[in-house]
Amino acid sequence: MRRLPLISFAIIGTMIFVAVFAPWLTPHSPIDQSLPDKLLPPFWEEGGSTEYLLGTDIFGRDLLTRLFYGARVSLIVTGLALTVGGGVGLVLGILSGYVGGKLDAFLMRVVDAAFAFPTILFALLLAVTMGQGMDTLVIALSLFLWAGFARVIRGEVLAIKQRDFVALARVHGSSPARIMFVHIMPNVLNTFMVLLTLNVGVIIVAEASLSFLGAGVPPPTPSWGLMVAEGRGKITSAWWLSLIPGIAITLVVLSFNLFGDWLRDRLDPKLRQL
Amino acid sequence: MSTAPILEVHGLSKHYPVRKGILFSREVGQVRAVDGVDFSIGEGETLGLVGESGCGKTTTSRLVLGLETPTAGDVLLEGRSWQGLSGRDKQDYHAKVQAVFQDPWSSLNPRMHVGDIVAESLRISKWGTPAEIDDRVAALLVEVGLRPEHARQYPHEFSGGQRQRIALASALAIGPKLIVLDEPVSALDVSIRAQMMNLLKDVQEQDNVAYLLVAHDLATVRHMSEWTAVMYLGQIVEYAPTESLFEHVRHPYTKALFSAVLPDHPDRQEEGIVLSGEVPSPLDPPGGCRFHTRCPFAMDICSQVAPPLTESQSGHLAACHLE
Numbered sequence: 001m002r003r004l005p006l007i008s009f010a011i012i013g014t015m016i017f018v019a020v021f022a023p024w025l026t027p028h029s030p031i032d033q034s035l036p037d038k039l040l041p042p043f044w045e046e047g048g049s050t051e052y053l054l055g056t057d058i059f060g061r062d063l064l065t066r067l068f069y070g071a072r073v074s075l076i077v078t079g080l081a082l083t084v085g086g087g088v089g090l091v092l093g094i095l096s097g098y099v100g101g102k103l104d105a106f107l108m109r110v111v112d113a114a115f116a117f118p119t120i121l122f123a124l125l126l127a128v129t130m131g132q133g134m135d136t137l138v139i140a141l142s143l144f145l146w147a148g149f150a151r152v153i154r155g156e157v158l159a160i161k162q163r164d165f166v167a168l169a170r171v172h173g174s175s176p177a178r179i180m181f182v183h184i185m186p187n188v189l190n191t192f193m194v195l196l197t198l199n200v201g202v203i204i205v206a207e208a209s210l211s212f213l214g215a216g217v218p219p220p221t222p223s224w225g226l227m228v229a230e231g232r233g234k235i236t237s238a239w240w241l242s243l244i245p246g247i248a249i250t251l252v253v254l255s256f257n258l259f260g261d262w263l264r265d266r267l268d269p270k271l272r273q274l
Numbered sequence: 275m276s277t278a279p280i281l282e283v284h285g286l287s288k289h290y291p292v293r294k295g296i297l298f299s300r301e302v303g304q305v306r307a308v309d310g311v312d313f314s315i316g317e318g319e320t321l322g323l324v325g326e327s328g329c330g331k332t333t334t335s336r337l338v339l340g341l342e343t344p345t346a347g348d349v350l351l352e353g354r355s356w357q358g359l360s361g362r363d364k365q366d367y368h369a370k371v372q373a374v375f376q377d378p379w380s381s382l383n384p385r386m387h388v389g390d391i392v393a394e395s396l397r398i399s400k401w402g403t404p405a406e407i408d409d410r411v412a413a414l415l416v417e418v419g420l421r422p423e424h425a426r427q428y429p430h431e432f433s434g435g436q437r438q439r440i441a442l443a444s445a446l447a448i449g450p451k452l453i454v455l456d457e458p459v460s461a462l463d464v465s466i467r468a469q470m471m472n473l474l475k476d477v478q479e480q481d482n483v484a485y486l487l488v489a490h491d492l493a494t495v496r497h498m499s500e501w502t503a504v505m506y507l508g509q510i511v512e513y514a515p516t517e518s519l520f521e522h523v524r525h526p527y528t529k530a531l532f533s534a535v536l537p538d539h540p541d542r543q544e545e546g547i548v549l550s551g552e553v554p555s556p557l558d559p560p561g562g563c564r565f566h567t568r569c570p571f572a573m574d575i576c577s578q579v580a581p582p583l584t585e586s587q588s589g590h591l592a593a594c595h596l597e
Contacts, residue, residue, distance in 0.1 A: 163380045163381075164375040164376075164377060164380040164381035165380065165381050165382055165383040167336075167339075167341055167373075167375070168373060168375065168381055168441075168444070169383075169394070170340075170341060171339050171340075171341070171368060171371070171372060171373045172368060172372075172394050172395040172398055172444075172448075173364070173365045173368030173369065173395065173398050173399065174394070174398055178398070183383055183386075186383075186385035186386070187383070187384065187385050189385075
């Protein structure tokens, strides 16, 4: 049995904590500019001050404060996109795999179409037609996510439905809905959980990319991806602008992946020690 | 047959179409997995269905369970066909016919507690209150030789023999009239096969349930069943009371099956028939008697006319031209 990944837990916990309590944790505003304090380095560098622990950006805004508020954006977008995209993918994957036949053929062609569609272009299109914002971002990411979930879950269901306990459920007189959601679904939740945690990383990166391109949350709302984008022009003179949000993204994505591995082991009754 | 039949099977056939081509697929033939099978099982009786791999015995059992739709023929339970049943009636049918499968590692849902597995058919048919169901589950676990507290554990915590007991408890829960046993002991260690067989017999005596026992092992069938049907290439070639069959084998294929069994003692080598060659493909079964390609006694007529099942004494049926 794998041990609890304490460091990952701590990082994820910290991220959630700062996202929820951001206004109480910092005296600065993430949006208001203070030009006299612009481009201050972190406190350990020469010229840094303890008032702005991680330095300031080109408008004199505290980087740490923006990091806290940016965590909010990442968490909300990730949570909503996973709930919508993952949920739809789970249900359609089970239906497709269990019912089979024409429905399966149809759904899998739709999945192919969804994969063939360039997500970033689609998100840009949505941003233009619906306006920039978190809702646009969530819709674009969900439309990208569901197809991957549906295909993987369908494959799992195809293997599971061959097993005798599914035939026995039919002998017992279970309805197809009961077989799909009482007998088969618990057996794909492992895979689902692992997909969820692995996709946290994908979404945080996708959100960052879209914000970078201007299809994500509009400035001045802080988002980690936006912060990396804003700082890239000054990477040689003010490295902290891009590097610190970049490190935050890396740590959180890595933590969620390790957490996903641990969760998979934890959820499998065969691996659970009693 | 002494008792009224619980299950009657008439002319049961299952043909699987074989298709070729991707875009404009056309049927190039049919696999005749089961081809015109008749049998019946009386209340509280056991019919053993034996034959080598691929002879259609498992397909027959799946047809009886309603997991496959027959191409032709009918399955009657207490005189009523299950085809065309829906809703409430279909549920009643399912409450009367249950199953125990060969592989206890695949037949129990790994994500469900043992208690939930056993209670499944009770919950589907809204059998009683949760407390009544819990009591029933505890009683069933005791009946199959487990303990009531096992209900809160997961299947992976049990051995193969215990898992097969759980599967039996789950099949018994709703009080079925017939249980299809598809190779119920062949996945178990030899040391616990006898235990399982005795348990099955005890349960049968107590609950008056009929068994359709699918097996390839003659010893199991002899121990368990009153009647035995021997299948070859989708057809029944010999159908007799078990004792009559073991005393006086009529069909050469059955003789060959008996010869394949190891003798009780190494010195007791008996003259037997050793079959050569492969089982012909069910895609294109031989004309006339299906066994004539491998039969050591084959005559001219065998390749032309399919022998009907004829009765000798006391219900002993065999399909062979020799007699």
